[in-house]
Amino acid sequence: MRIGFPHFGNVYIALKAVARRLESPGDVLITPPPMTQHTLDLGVKYSPAEACLPYKLTLGSLIEACELGADVLIQARGTGICRLGYYAKGQEQMLRDLNYAAHFLTVDISHHKFIGIMRLMRDVTHNRTWHEIISSFFFAIGKLSALDRIEKVVHKIRAVELEKGTASRIYRKAITSIDEATKSKEVKELTKEYIEKLNRVPKDITAEPLKVGIVGEIYVVIEPFANMDIEIELGKLGIEVERTLTISRWVKYSLFLNYLGLDEWRKVHKLAHAYLDHDIGGDGWESVGEKVLYARNGFDGIIHLAPFTCMPEIVAENIMPSTKEDIPVLAVTCDEQQSKQGMLTRLEAFTDLIGFRRRRGEHGRRV
Ligand code: SF4
Structure with missing residues (x-):
């Protein structure tokens, strides 16, 4: 395989970590x-125009995997209110139309997650063996x-480092080292x-960075290519970022605590209740x-990342004002039409706005 x-x-x-431990002869990840x-061009070319960006990007990435010879593909699937339920089916069909004979294995991320x-x-x-x-x-x-x-530490250091780019450089090295680690003990030591290395980066000790929370659809929030490295760009502007x-x-x-009845979002859903009292998908x-x-935690602003045509985030975006x-x-x-320069201009304007509010003492008013 x-x-x-x-x-x-x-x-x-x-x-990669799983493959290195469990790969059998003849199998390769x-x-x-x-x-x-x-990747984006491939995804856009072979996706329906109205598909959301995560669909297009993951399709482009799967095509690249097929071009490298993959014959089994792993993709997430789910049930619920948004398009995620159609991802695997639509992408599998498209890959067949493109004459890739890859077989799809899907992980249900809505139900039976751990067991699946x-x-x-x-x-x-x-x-x-299970062990x-x-x-x-x-x-x-x-x-x-x-x-x-x-x-998490990188997000704090980027905002106050004296030489811009130092924390990102250390983070890239950390990714490579942790990727290569072969034992849990090694991972702990590297962490x-x-x-410690990040904490030793020379900083502007007088800086009181503006604080921004990143919210939105999980794929575009977590995948840096999808959000045009927004966290790095905010760091360059001296903004400390936090994301849940x-x-x-x-x-x-x-995969674990939900089985014990612990709902990670209970508090957040309760806070949303005055404006939205049920799941709208995604x-x-x-x-x-x-x-x-x-707002309650005194942040200066929020950046809401929403894929174009993503119904759940469109609803959220309309409630927010x-x-x-x-x-x-x-x-x-976030979509294929986005331009980095356009986003940077908007980030700069947003930084000016929240900085102005901070100086006027308008930020962080408890509500
Ligand atoms: S939440 Fe939005 S972007 Fe994500 S899969 Fe659903 S519709 Fe697409």
């Missing part, structure tokens, strides 16, 4: 190249958690080492609740 998958943030690192304009992932792992690893499968899964998740912990959505958090709650309900949360929480929201629509 030559197994391929679409890119999604650092998920490839987890898949095909890691598609990092997303580029070529375990079964999939057993199928592709030719019935390795081997579960331990390699936790090793892989450990790598994602480590990277999320380091990235500590890189956090991370892959390791999703794994922690969706991450729309959470986007509204997080606006309230960030009428909430009583007084916090500026910059809505960024």
